Amino acid sequence: MATAEQLKSLIRSHLSDDEERFMTVALQVAAHEAVQGHGALAHDIRDIVDKARRTRGPNVLLKFPQELSGLVLSERADIPLAALVLSEPLIERIRRVIHEHRQQEKLKSHGLGHRRKLLLAGPPGTGKTMTARVLAHELKMPLHTIQVDRLVTKFMGETGAKLRTIFDLIRDVPGVYLFDEFDAIAGDRALDNDVGEMRRVLNALLQFIEQDASDSLIIGATNNLRLLDKALFRRFDDVLHFVLPDDSERKTLITNVLGTFRPRTLTWKSIVTACSGLSHAEIDMAVRDAVKDAILHDRKTIQQDALMDALNDRRSAQPV
Template sequence: MATADQIKSLIRSYSEEDRERFYSIALQVAAHEAKQGHASLAHEIRGLVDNHRKRTHHGLTVVPFPQELKGLVVSENPDIPFKSLVAPRATLDRFHRVIKEFYQRGKLQQHGLFNRRRILLAGPPGTGKTMSARVLAHELKLPLYTVQVDRLVTKFMGETSAKLRQIFDVMAQKQGVYFFDEFDAIGGDRSLDNDVGEMRRVLNALLQFIELDQSDSIVIAATNNPKLLDPALFRRFDDVLYYSLPDESERKHLIELVLGTFLSGRFSWKNVLETCNGLSQAEIGSACRDAIKEAVLHDKSRVTENELIENLDQRREVYSGL
């Protein structure tokens, strides 16, 4: 039988989400059992570890979804903590409320109440909507299932609604955070002149699926333009969070977070923060990582103000041509 130290190490590595250490200790347990003459148990433990490793690759877990949904849902186990999310305090507080209610959902249910499960994220590209879904999945210790909405919509009558039904059926069987990006592709306003009958039927089906969903999974929908969504969708969500470009304090916090130890002690924040004006969180983060790469390649341990500004300007030039 596993030693007390091995059991404690297994629990510690699991709680710290250190998958490789967990595997290593499990194999040590298998080796220990083999020495004790328990060959069958040792073989079973090794088989369990090998099978799970085959299903896991760079944080992506292959989940046996129905064949019809192959390629439509991407699964991952994110490791992005809450502190990595840069957003206004009010947004962070409401996001934290979702996490708090999830962990205390049993207490709420005793009073006939339910935790927030359906969240709509709205805001410009690069402001943190996808990262928020990953952070939430990590904080709730649930897998993240990203629905490829652009692949979900097909030209065949009834096929899109059928696939949506399958996704909601899976949602009831596999608890997780289900992320629908570019949600307006299936949730568009039915009153728009260019709307077609099939997409109206898809939206009607979607409204019904959301209304009837009583699973333990979390549904997150994201859109860059909430004005494109049908008004009936908004009341189907428990909370709507609006994202925007970062203000000055958020820009500074983001730069400090990404640069970390590469942040130079002689930083003229005024010039840097002015250069960030108009850039999204994703663009600023990418510029910081580009600056770190250059520092590493030149054997430098710090990123200077001018080096970061140069990379920020390059990001601005890339997007200015779009």
């Protein structure tokens, strides 16, 4: 049967006439039943929800409290794990998060919890946000992205109250919650430019994260771990480090994006060299520029010169 928190969430969403929230929790119940070995029941619940969503339309998402308007972006992620182009050790750690989530009841029966508080760190464009989308897709949960920078700058005096509302949402509505630009509210308290207000916000954040016992997956993303307060690290179940792609990953990424526009022959050595210093996102954009060039010139495949130019353009746009 559903957990007590899931039953309470179903009742709350029904009484507040929040259909999408009701369906989200229903899918969590289905996942719970599947873990318990009740595959037929899980299938029936998913089928009911899928039919209802097809009837209502695909774009109806969670209705957030008015005070969070513009601060939380909701989406249904559709990126599978196979789409990630990362090192095998990092992929394996992501698989472990997914596996533990699916087997959480087995872990709970032994007094253990599954990984559900993650810290993602690495340069921009290396796959942190995409990983959050993959986790949401694989766990069949909605992705809710908290715009941390807007939370701080727009509601400076009320940030703590907004954080409490967000963590109430995390408790009541299971999903993947991504705190983007996490260091905006989780900066090191020892920094000279720290102010009293932000220290109070950080203390509240530490408390909320530590006390959270929801069914949601909480993800903090930062470009620089050194900016974060040291007390944060023990609050997270795992820290995943993202880096620029190596030669093998560059080739795989380019091949994946090219698809049917890949020519029979490419001089990979020079192409991979041209990718030096570029992130996953920058390589992706460069390849798409080459594909657009082929389309606009009515070609069925890209030209290597166009791809090299696009990669060089991306490199030249980087700050010195």
